[in-house]
Amino acid sequence: MTLGVTVLGATGSIGCSTLDVLALHPERYHVVALTGFSQLDRLAAQCVRFSARFAVVPDDAGARRLRTLLAEADCATEVLCGEDALCRVAALDETDVVMAAIVGAAGLAPSMAAVRAGKRVLLANKESLVVAGALFMREVARCGATLLPVDSEHNAIFQSLPAAWSGDMRAAGVEKLVLTASGGPFRTWGADAIARATPEAACAHPNWSMGRKISVDSASLMNKGLELIEARWLFDVPAADIEVVVHPQSVIHSMVRYRDGSVIAELGEPDMKTPIACALAWPERIRADVAPLDFMALSGLTFEAPDLARFPCLRLAYQALEAGGDATCVLNAANEVAVAAFLERRIPFSGIPALIEDALATQDLIASGSVDALLARDAEVRAWAWQRIAAC
Numbered sequence: 285m286t287l288g289v290t291v292l293g294a295t296g297s298i299g300c301s302t303l304d305v306l307a308l309h310p311e312r313y314h315v316v317a318l319t320g321f322s323q324l325d326r327l328a329a330q331c332v333r334f335s336a337r338f339a340v341v342p343d344d345a346g347a348r349r350l351r352t353l354l355a356e357a358d359c360a361t362e363v364l365c366g367e368d369a370l371c372r373v374a375a376l377d378e379t380d381v382v383m384a385a386i387v388g389a390a391g392l393a394p395s396m397a398a399v400r401a402g403k404r405v406l407l408a409n410k411e412s413l414v415v416a417g418a419l420f421m422r423e424v425a426r427c428g429a430t431l432l433p434v435d436s437e438h439n440a441i442f443q444s445l446p447a448a449w450s451g452d453m454r455a456a457g458v459e460k461l462v463l464t465a466s467g468g469p470f471r472t473w474g475a476d477a478i479a480r481a482t483p484e485a486a487c488a489h490p491n492w493s494m495g496r497k498i499s500v501d502s503a504s505l506m507n508k509g510l511e512l513i514e515a516r517w518l519f520d521v522p523a524a525d526i527e528v529v530v531h532p533q534s535v536i537h538s539m540v541r542y543r544d545g546s547v548i549a550e551l552g553e554p555d556m557k558t559p560i561a562c563a564l565a566w567p568e569r570i571r572a573d574v575a576p577l578d579f580m581a582l583s584g585l586t587f588e589a590p591d592l593a594r595f596p597c598l599r600l601a602y603q604a605l606e607a608g609g610d611a612t613c614v615l616n617a618a619n620e621v622a623v624a625a626f627l628e629r630r631i632p633f634s635g636i637p638a639l640i641e642d643a644l645a646t647q648d649l650i651a652s653g654s655v656d657a658l659l660a661r662d663a664e665v666r667a668w669a670w671q672r673i674a675a676c
């Protein structure tokens with residue numbers, strides 16, 4: 285019997301890597317559903333290759349186009365559309381495992397649907413926890429879902445913590461979680477050059493090949509800010525007990541400091557197929573077709589403190605986590621709009637932290653009590669942010 289897998293965001297960087305890993309293990313997994321947004325040719329090819337039972341696209345026009353492509357390939361995949369369909373394929377009876385790899389807050393509702401259906405959820409979509417961390421983790425516990433971190437740092441910490449981690453640092457002898465950051469493509473740049481950086485430069489990550497939004501987040505260090513918030517909720521550890529260390533080689537993917545002075549880390553090549561395979565099969569270990577780490581080829585492992593003056597986004601993430609309420613939802617919405625506007629060349633790179641700082645200073649941070657209320661908050665902040673950009 286093979287396990288049924290739904291891949292949310294199949295056409296993206298994580299989605300494609302997930303399918304590469306699944307293809308190595310046909311005796312363990314079969315694809316139930318694949319979802320895409322704009323890359324419909326790629327989605328059609330994936331449906332054919334993996335004989336997907338369902339495919340989901342955003343709207344009717346996309347569904348018509350995908351059906352035509354599938355008919356040409358004589359492929360029987362059933363095409364659905366809209367957000368309800370994303371939630372439906374995340375919760376299907378025949379789906380055992382859900383890879384949550386949609387980018388941004390758009391991933392929250394389908395990730396939550398998978399959690400509420402008690403699935404094994406492989407979480408790449410860090411924004412789910414940034415927008416709705418407390419509610420999300422409460423639902424994981426209430427619905428008996430199994431949540432496995434895919435984000436490389438959190439997967440490394442997951443592997444470095446005791447197996448029966450409950451969030452009780454004292455009982456486990458854990459002193460600190462240590463998130464490593466590459467520092468991004470602007471690590472050595474001066475503030476003026478960073479302020480004028482182009483989208484091409486921001487998307488040229490030194491170590492990882494990723495989607496454009498997360499690449500810009502890495503360049504601004506907002507990715508580390510989002511990961512700080514993600515770690516706070518995933519591992520139930522206060523922000524004060526989470527350190528960020530810049531490690532430009534991205535060989536150590538993150539670490540845990542223990543009371544007795546031990547530091548346990550996970551190391552490897554910077555290839556997301558490793559954490560994806562780890563989360564898919566845990567506690568078993570399966571092949572990921574990742575090159576073995578060649579210690580002799582490493583020039584060295586170096587470490588620096590993050591520079592919060594040149595990279596204010598990380599400071600803003602600490603500030604939002606400290607503020608509580610809806611502050612991290614506001615931070616995320618403002619960041620998503622700012623990154624999109626930067627990629628469209630409507631604002632400079634320095635406009636990203638400026639917009640987020642403005643959002644945190646002016647928007648309502650009172651806590652919303654439900655996912656729907658948080659998504660309404662998210663929509664309000666986005667509307668405000670686009671108006672703010674248009675007015676400049």
Ligand SMILES: NC(=O)C1=CN([C@@H]2O[C@H](COP(=O)(O)OP(=O)(O)OC[C@H]3O[C@@H](n4cnc5c(N)ncnc54)[C@H](OP(=O)(O)O)[C@@H]3O)[C@@H](O)[C@H]2O)C=CC1
Nearest residue numbers: 293295296297298320321322323386387390408409494495
């Ligand atoms: N890439 C990486 O190495 C890592 C990524 N992550 C996280 O994983 C998530 C995915 O990242 P990544 O794969 O790089 O991103 P990509 O941009 O490469 O892929 C995003 C996926 O989401 C789909 N999508 C985009 N917008 C929507 C929407 N509004 N509704 C539904 N689907 C949508 C895209 O469809 P289409 O392409 O068809 O338009 C695509 O399938 C992010 O949350 C990121 O932070 C975490 C760690 C590492």
Ligand SMILES: CC(=O)[C@@H](O)[C@H](O)COP(=O)(O)O
Nearest residue numbers: 435436465466467468502507
């Ligand atoms: C691969 C992964 O998990 C990314 O989040 C990556 O870590 C980005 O690197 P930095 O944000 O450290 O530059």
Ligand SMILES: [Mn+2]
Nearest residue numbers: 435436437511
């Ligand atoms: Mn990461």
